[in-house]
Amino acid sequence: METEFNFYTNFKQETFDDDSCFLCGKECETKTAEHIFPKWLQHKYDLWNQKLTITNDTAIPYRNLTVPCCEKCNNEDLSRMEGKFQELLEKSFENLSIEDEQVIFQWTAKILYSTRYKELSLLIDRKKPELGKILNPYELERYSALHLFLQSIRFKTTFHSPKPWSLFVFKCTDEEFFYHNNIAGLCVSMKFGKVAITIVFEDNNIIEDFMDGFKKLKEYPINFPQYLEVNCNLFYSAVIKENVPKYITEYNDLTKEINVNTIGTLRSRKWDDQEYAFFFDYLLKSCGIDIGHSTLQTDGSITSFLVDENGEHLTKKLFEK
Structure with a gap:
């Protein structure tokens, strides 16, 4: 058994920049933009031009809420998880198994974590850039356990x-x-x-x-x-x-x-x-x-x-x- 987190880049190693994948933490060879609220959800509920208010009371269009993501995490791991969640939603979350609950956990945890991750790149006040970003990596470290649990999207995980x-x-x-x-x-x-x-x-x-x-x-x-x-x-x-x-x-x-x-x-x-x-x-x-x-x-x-x-x-x- 490996107790070192060598299967993903952890908080002590991650650079938290636009070149690193928000999920696996590794530098992206091919970078894609992962929509925090997936496109299918935005289209289903007409959210594309609507806005979400984040922690500094700034309203940002849902379509602009994206985080950097490597090609594999985006097109394979996250895509597979999204498909499972859509199926559960179509069934109105009826008769959930523990495996179904884990998918819901992954999907919602990804939204909460990646929304906070997005705030690493957003200014507190665009008119006063000297005030810095909404969130810094040290504050994001509070979510290290949640980020670790998100690796269950990439690997078979037993909670x-x-x-x-x-x-x-x-x-x-x-x-x-x-x-x-x-x-x-x-x-x-x-x-x-x-x-x-x-x-x-x-x-x-x-x-x-x-x-x-x-x-x-x-x-x-x-x-x-x-x-x-x-x-x-x-x-x-x-x-x-x-x-x-x-x-x-x-x-x-x-x-x-x-x-x-x-x-x-x-x-x-x-x-x-x-x-x-x-x-x-x-x-x-x-x-x-x-x-x-x-x-x-x-x-x-x-x-x-x-x-x-x-x-x-x-x-x-x-x-x-």
């Missing part, structure tokens, strides 16, 4: 239990596309019209277990404010993580396979309703939803959109044991 992600699938009532993430919490959500996925990375499946009631929401198609509220719960659960587990990765040079084991467990600080309400308020307003007051009410309760057709709180049904 031994517990899996390093929590995944939720929802049915929605409207047809709109929507994407958002939380950088601090290492989580991503994307709504493909009437089906949505939310995933939290590097939590060792703790949040999926803790928030297992939300897995039942597949029985209750939810509207957009309800979708945001569920994500607020999941994202806030990710934000209050105090640590992420450590991982031991082994690469077998003979079989070209990776094994990932975990040591340690996730710890989180105590849930704070006031902080959660502030988080919820911000999310609603950023999506153009103004309810006229804070979600934290004077009696200490929190406004909820998660009610059924009879006005009964869905959370009571969802989290009944």
Whole structure:
């Protein structure tokens, strides 16, 4: 077994420039541009001329969100993974196996990581270039484990239990596309019209277990404010993580396979309703939803959109044991 990461260029060796592949880290003999949000997705949901707001509040057209990628990673490894993800989307992510979940993990992790990678080349303020780039390689190192896990796109990989992600699938009532993430919490959500996925990375499946009631929401198609509220719960659960587990990765040079084991467990600080309400308020307003007051009410309760057709709180049904 090889414990040195000689199967890809790691963070200590990578140059993080336009001549290096964002995925394998090696200098590109033939460089291609990998669209962070793939072209098929942009065309399917009419995103080509729409814009995504990144961490410095700059809005960039989806079509311009690209990262450098070598020919093999782009045309072979990533292309194969994209095809598998498209098949899962066409089936509305029904009856997922652990192998299917791994594809979703790869696809969403690639978007989160490569969006951050793109920020290495973008100025904080184009009018003030002396302020430097949005992100530097030292800050990107926080994503070294996620980048290592992305090598599962290139090599057969076994993630031994517990899996390093929590995944939720929802049915929605409207047809709109929507994407958002939380950088601090290492989580991503994307709504493909009437089906949505939310995933939290590097939590060792703790949040999926803790928030297992939300897995039942597949029985209750939810509207957009309800979708945001569920994500607020999941994202806030990710934000209050105090640590992420450590991982031991082994690469077998003979079989070209990776094994990932975990040591340690996730710890989180105590849930704070006031902080959660502030988080919820911000999310609603950023999506153009103004309810006229804070979600934290004077009696200490929190406004909820998660009610059924009879006005009964869905959370009571969802989290009944």
